[in-house]
Amino acid sequence: MCGIVAYIGEKQAYPILIKGLQRLEYRGYDSAGVALLNGSVKVFKKKGKVSELVYHASQQDTTGTIGIGHTRWATHGKPDDINAHPHTSGNGRLTLIHNGIIENYNAIKESLLNRGHEFRSQTDTEVLVHLIEEIQSQNNIPLEEAVRLALNQVIGAYAIVVMDANDPDKLVAARKSSPLVIGIGKGEFVIASDASPLVDYTKQVVYLNDNEIAVVHRNGELQIKTTNNELQDHKVQEINLQIEQLEKGDYEHFMLKEIYEQSKTIGDCMRGRLNASEGWVRVGGIEDSIEHFTNAKRIIIAACGTSWHAGLIAEYLFEELARIPVEVEYASELRYRNPIIKENDIVIALSQSGETADTLAALELAKDKGAMIYGIVNVVGSSIARVTDAGSYIHAGPEIGVASTKAFTSQVTLLAMMAITLGYRRGTIPKSYYHQLLEGLESIPAKVEKLLKLNDKIKYIASEIKDSSNALYLGRGYNFPIALEGALKLKEISYIHAEGYPAAEMKHGPIALIDEDMPVVVIATNKSSYEKIYSNIQEVKARKGVVIAIVPEGSTEISKIADYTIEIPDTEEPLTPLLSVIPLQLLSYHIALMRGCNVDQPRNLAKSVTVE
Ligand code: G6P
Numbered sequence: 275m276c277g278i279v280a281y282i283g284e285k286q287a288y289p290i291l292i293k294g295l296q297r298l299e300y301r302g303y304d305s306a307g308v309a310l311l312n313g314s315v316k317v318f319k320k321k322g323k324v325s326e327l328v329y330h331a332s333q334q335d336t337t338g339t340i341g342i343g344h345t346r347w348a349t350h351g352k353p354d355d356i357n358a359h360p361h362t363s364g365n366g367r368l369t370l371i372h373n374g375i376i377e378n379y380n381a382i383k384e385s386l387l388n389r390g391h392e393f394r395s396q397t398d399t400e401v402l403v404h405l406i407e408e409i410q411s412q413n414n415i416p417l418e419e420a421v422r423l424a425l426n427q428v429i430g431a432y433a434i435v436v437m438d439a440n441d442p443d444k445l446v447a448a449r450k451s452s453p454l455v456i457g458i459g460k461g462e463f464v465i466a467s468d469a470s471p472l473v474d475y476t477k478q479v480v481y482l483n484d485n486e487i488a489v490v491h492r493n494g495e496l497q498i499k500t501t502n503n504e505l506q507d508h509k510v511q512e513i514n515l516q517i518e519q520l521e522k523g524d525y526e527h528f529m530l531k532e533i534y535e536q537s538k539t540i541g542d543c544m545r546g547r548l549n550a551s552e553g554w555v556r557v558g559g560i561e562d563s564i565e566h567f568t569n570a571k572r573i574i575i576a577a578c579g580t581s582w583h584a585g586l587i588a589e590y591l592f593e594e595l596a597r598i599p600v601e602v603e604y605a606s607e608l609r610y611r612n613p614i615i616k617e618n619d620i621v622i623a624l625s626q627s628g629e630t631a632d633t634l635a636a637l638e639l640a641k642d643k644g645a646m647i648y649g650i651v652n653v654v655g656s657s658i659a660r661v662t663d664a665g666s667y668i669h670a671g672p673e674i675g676v677a678s679t680k681a682f683t684s685q686v687t688l689l690a691m692m693a694i695t696l697g698y699r700r701g702t703i704p705k706s707y708y709h710q711l712l713e714g715l716e717s718i719p720a721k722v723e724k725l726l727k728l729n730d731k732i733k734y735i736a737s738e739i740k741d742s743s744n745a746l747y748l749g750r751g752y753n754f755p756i757a758l759e760g761a762l763k764l765k766e767i768s769y770i771h772a773e774g775y776p777a778a779e780m781k782h783g784p785i786a787l788i789d790e791d792m793p794v795v796v797i798a799t800n801k802s803s804y805e806k807i808y809s810n811i812q813e814v815k816a817r818k819g820v821v822i823a824i825v826p827e828g829s830t831e832i833s834k835i836a837d838y839t840i841e842i843p844d845t846e847e848p849l850t851p852l853l854s855v856i857p858l859q860l861l862s863y864h865i866a867l868m869r870g871c872n873v874d875q876p877r878n879l880a881k882s883v884t885v886e
Contacts (some may be wrong), residue, residue, distance in 0.1 A: 275347040275880045276359075276373035277301035278454075279471045280435040282445050282492055283462020287341035288331075290464065294471025295324045295345045297520055300674050300874075300881040301373075301467060302347025305358035309369040312338035315439045317369060319358035323875075340442055340492075342435050344371040347880040350379070351396030360437075361400040363407030364391055367439045368417075370403040373467055374431035374452040375885050382427065402428065406436060418446045418489045418499070425450070425487070425501050431631065431885065433482075435465055443492040447482065448501075452884045453629050453657060454482040456490065458510060463490040467882075468653065469513050470520050470672065477515075480508045481655050511655065519672050527873045529675035529767070533859050536680050537722040539670045540852065543684040547691060550712040555698075557691050559648065559666040566646050568699050570598055570620045574613075574645075576605040576636040577624035578883065580678040580762065584685035585624050586755035587851050591690055594848065595697035595711075605636040606886070617644040624689075625649070626673055626681035627882040628656025635886075637661060650688055652681050666692075675874045676881045677767050679859050682759065683722075683852055690715060690849060714846040718853070721843040725856045728840060732857050735822055735838045736864035739793040745770055746784055746819075747858075748777040749797035750807055756797050756851050760858035767876045768866035777803075777810045790818040795858065797824045798832050799842055799850040808832055822861075824854050 277298025281287040291308045299306075306327040307319030316338075318331040324345060344359035351357035360369040376382070379398035382405055387393075391404045402424065410420035417438045425432075431451035438444070447454055447465050457464040457472030457479050464472045465488075469479060482488055485501045498506040525531035548555040560567050573592055575585035582604060589600040603613075605623070609632060615621065621640035625633045628651035637658060641647050649658045649665030652673065659665060668684035694711050697703035703711075739745070745764055749757035758774035765772045775784055777796065788794065794814045798807040808831055814821055815835055823836035826844055833839045842853040866873050 275302050275349070275882060275884050277345040277467045278343070278371045278373050278433060278435060279467070280342040280371070280445050280447065280465040281462065282340045282490055283459065284339060285462065287338050288336035290475070291341050291343035292324065292328060293474070294464070294466055295343050297470040298467055299324055299345050300676055302345055302880045303875050304346045304348045304353030305355070306343070306345045307358045307360055308341055308343040309360040309437060310336060310338035310341040311437055311439060311442050315362070315366065315369055315437070317360055317362060319355055319360070321354050321358065340437065340445065342369060342371045342437050342445070349375055349885055350398045357395045357397050359399060361395060361397060361403050363403045365407060365411065368403050368407050368410070368436055370399060370406070370434055370436045372399040372402065373433045373884060376402055376428055376432065377430040378428065402434070403436070417441060417444070418487055421446050421448060422487055422499070422501055422503065433467060445490050446487065447490070448487040449482045450484045451631065451634070455655070456480045456482060456488055456496065458496065461494060463496070465490065469515055473513070473515050473517055473520070477512050478510050479513050480510055481660070513654070515672065520674070527675065529677060529679060529863055529873050532673055532675050532680045533856070533863065534726060535671070536683050536856065537719045537726065539680045539684050540687050540722060541719040542669045542671070543687040544691065544715065548712060548716060550709070550716040553709055553712065555691050555695050555712055557666055557688065557695060559664045560692055560695055563646065563664045564699065566620060567696055570618065571616070572619045573598055573600045574615065574619055574621045574640070575600060575602045575624055576608050576621060576633055576640070577602070578605050578630050578632055580682050580759060581624040581626060581685060583755045583759040583762070584682055584689065586758070587686050587752060588689040588693070590752050591693035591848055592696070595693040595703050596700055597702040598696065603636070605630065606632040609636040609639050615640050615643040615645050619645040620648055621645045622648045622650060623658050623662065624685060625658050626652045626678055628653045628658040629882050629884050631884050631886050634658055634661070650685060652684070676876055676879050677763055677862070683855065686852055687715070687718070711846055711848070714849050718845065718849060721845060721853055722856060724843055725853060728857060729860055732840065732860045733864045735840070736861055736868060738838070739820065739822070740865045740868045742770060742791060742793050744787065745772040745793045745795065746780070746787070747772060747774040747795045747797070748780055748810060749774070750777045750803045751800045752848055752851050753797040753800055753854055756854050756858065759855055760795055760797070760862070763859055763862035764865065766879060767862055767873050768869050768871055769877070770865065777807050780810060780813070785813065785817065788814055788817040788819040790820070792819050793822060794819045795822045795824070795861070796836070797854050798829070799824055799826050799854045800847055801826065802847060811835055824857055
């Protein structure tokens, strides 16, 4: 949440900061701001999107070769011009951008107020910049030392960059529990919340660790110390990120691009890991800890949002195919409920961003309890990837639309490969079924491609139900999590209230809501429960509900009674979620678009939730 970017070098900072903020906008878009130093400090900030900031600053002097920028997802203080970052110290000397929450800011603010400080905003961030200023001016010490002493008084999470008007040749950055990456260019540094603002200038990066403070100098020097004042060695890494991956190309929205990319990204996730004709599947992270996995007494999966839905599918996959008991936990619940986690448990953190604060905290708790921790993430070099004992990347490439699509199908692909591997190694699936599943998985990308051709039909269905106020999604077995995911996709981008339910549970509540205004999306792709779900559809129709059924190719019974049907290509039942989710993503996309919603940046949401 919140994106930060900073530049020091020979180029003009403003265009670099703005482009960086546009790339980071998925992290929050309540307000945006920049501060530039060129003799004196100029701060421009504006409520709303980065485009509003650009308009606001268009007639102003934005020159300067050092600057900091921020795009905000509001926590303390409403989204407005004043609460927007950067924040300035009382004497105007320091400006600061911050991603995270200073939990003890009230106590610090109280004592600063007693000492005569005056605050303009309601933010925790302004308190921090005042504290640094006070320490700096009272002790007459370098900025980095003042930052270090201030951070020793702070409880909470932060990624910050501070600029000193009296020292135009350096920036000071620090992190704890919020990501920060330093791009090292030729005679320049770009610091940001993720690597996307840096790729135009460099591929050489240093990921800052928790409790580290970095000082970057205009002369190319980089120094890193801990908050305990110990000098740190830093490892320069090369990032593998292409500029085209960060752009929409010919698509109207990132979400649509990412939906269409799935036939490729699912294949990318399997590349080098699976070969059906040779009959093997190998997920590196598991192979390295195979004893642990084959002997595991229990797997606990911790995740949030869409990743949690992928985790729920994994429960069905691991239990059915590998016969390993699985618990799927909301990371935010797991971390605070004193769970029983034992040394021979495996805790898997599932996260697109690898930065979700609750998932990270749940993982740390599991580590403290001695469990093996395994990360399944998309963003290379992210915090979860760096704290886990072992793990796998899903290789979906940058996902920019706030509503997750391609990361979800890649997560499920990876989890399916893991379950098949373990089922085979533990002898819990017959050899013939093992081969069938490998072939099934390998043929998914082509089937996704085929499904995407139904876009026009799905668009038509969207136009028929777009004015609904509520929607119900029903599914069974492997497709119950898809009902949850379909409902989540619809509510997060179209603001239609939607609920996902196990189909049979409909009778215990949601059936009371069904009338002719209620679209009911039924995912009826499990052959094992086809008759049962057929009965559920009859129950909906008897109450005049509008049924949109996702059915296997050639299904005639349900097609006769449903108002609309979308056919998915035939596949093995455990793999059906990889197909049934695609029409639901498209349905939400078109409905949101027809309702005039901002598909890529839905209100109040952010893609990377780095606060609790
Ligand atoms: C936010 C995003 C969702 C995402 C969830 C978990 O809510 O908007 O798309 O599923 O966070 O994020 P993670 O990065 O941990 O998968």
